[in-house]
Amino acid sequence: MRRRLINSTLAVVLVVIAVFGVSLVIVETRTITSSAQDRVDSEAVRLVSIVDSRLLGKENISADILREQVEPGRHAVVEIPGREPIRIGDRLGGEVIESSARGEQGERVTVQDSRSSVTREVGRTLLIIAAVALLAVIAAVLLAVRQANRLGSPLTDLAETAERLGSGDPRPRHKRYGVPELDRVADVLDGSAERIARMLTAERRLAADASHQLRTPLTALSMRLEEITVTEDLDTVKEEASIALTQVERLTDVVERLLTNARDPRTGSAVSFDLDEVIKQQLEEWRPAYRGVGRAIVSSGKHGLRAVGTPGAVAQVLAALIENSLMHGGGTVALRTRVTGNQVVVEITDEGTGVPGDLGARIFERTISGRNSTGIGLAVARDLAEADGGRLEMLQSRPPVFGLFLSRTPKKGGEALLGEPGGPGAPGEDGPPAPVR
Structure with a gap:
């Protein structure tokens, strides 16, 4: 029973973790990806506004001036009509997150960020979720073991009590377990033990009383029968037989009386x-x-x-x-x-x-x-x-x-x-x- 309780509890926990864990992973992955895209979009808008202000003020625009405005690890391209594109940062390989923005002077700014950063963040989130799930499984196993012991030990005790009753040991244990259903079973078994003890006491008392009360009449009856066997006088035989029959009736009355007293x-x-x-x-x-x-x-x-x-x-x-x-x-x-x-x-x-x-x-x-x-x-x-x-x-x-x-x-x-x-x-x-x- 302990193993079934542990397995069933663990199965319920695993199902819950699977349902909510997968949902949580999907939601977190989308949230991280969306957040990374929003950051790139924000940076593209911010960079194009800087380029606009410099163009209106006829200020110099170069890669060195704009580099401080771009987050490290990202790549940006500023395209101004009539000029060579300005590139900021190293080109990115593999999958990238890209965002473009156009300014009022016709310029265009494109900002790129590597998708590997998103992958790393998603990985860290998955590790956290997996650690929490593992802790939940361990806690569930510990609780299941505790609950199984709390239910299994009393049931074992109750089985031993029932076995003792069946083997003729009617002593009540008066042991309770704090579980209403199990305590009810223990109450019933203790009540049965007390009733069986009273019945056994009554049976033993009846046997002792019968042995004591029948001993003397049986001895007297035996003496009468011995006298009948050794005499040849018919009148004596009849007299002794009549007395013996009277004693047999008395023995019957003794037995009936003992049985009546045993009942009530x-x-x-x-x-x-x-x-x-x-x-x-x-x-x-x-x-x-x-x-x-x-x-x-x-x-x-x-x-x-x-x-x-x-x-x-x-x-x-x-x-x-x-x-x-x-x-x-x-x-x-x-x-x-x-x-x-x-x-x-x-x-x-x-x-x-x-x-x-x-x-x-x-x-x-x-x-x-x-x-x-x-x-x-x-x-x-x-x-x-x-x-x-x-x-x-x-x-x-x-x-x-x-x-x-x-x-x-x-x-x-x-x-x-x-x-x-x-x-x-x-x-x-x-x-x-x-x-x-």
Whole structure:
């Protein structure tokens, strides 16, 4: 592109120089020739007037007297009737410029000048024009190179940016070039880079969340299937198969929920459901894992409560908290249900050492973990709770107490009543949250 810009600019300049240069040469040549002819004519008129005045005064007329009146290098002939012609200067060879004038006494004066002087003057003019044209060409080339670099370098940068986007590097460059059209292209590429970065982040987050949320249900399902393969009791097989089918349905719900959150984290499908059923399901699913490590999981508090939310999402939140207690806590894990204002609260606590003080404010951030875990579980749990209008909080760090707040009645449009009188932290039927020990 640089070469095309330089060639096109140079071609335009050469055409302009050719058109105006040739015209200028013709005009200047005619002007110089006309000026030389005018000078010779003027000298002939002047010389004939001198001869006239001397003839009238009966003064002597000779070549020596008239020589001072003729420009050096020119040749003049004075013809007076009845006398020999008077010649002034050397005869000129080659082409000459000639002018004649007649006086009142019948005399005739002829002045000649060599055309070579005109040729030399025309040559000097041509050299000046050629020098100016050469300077114009050099200036045009320099300007063309500068303009080509100004346009070519940004286009190269933009091509590299587009190539980086295609290779999976969506970092915007935020580089501008002072050319409105190129800056517009750079704006579009930076905007595309930011959108691609958000898409890649969402894809990676979805993959991490799916890996984390599906790991435990798949492990439990695998254990159920192993029990089916080793037992010969038909009733046990049917029971385990029924539980396995239920877990498969839950896995399907987990996947759908993750995909929904990936598209819009605030999109929920909240309904009124029986909270006892969800808690019972979680206890049954997690008791084998707790028995395997010599620990227990129990529930207490009010029964027969109904909450507003997505049962599958609430089950995932409780599963994340129970798994967190299994991995990081100690002793018995207790789930306690209570009511505060228009809120149903499910508290999960254990008898472990609790959450370190430096992690308390950041416990729900992604990649934040007290041990060598992914740090995704609690972040996903909070997102799931908030998607249905609920809230997940750490009520106490030592011993650890986490509270899942759910609305008891749906708001207009299906939203939970959160942040209003009777919401989390407000005085309610049970008073302030108390840890379960």
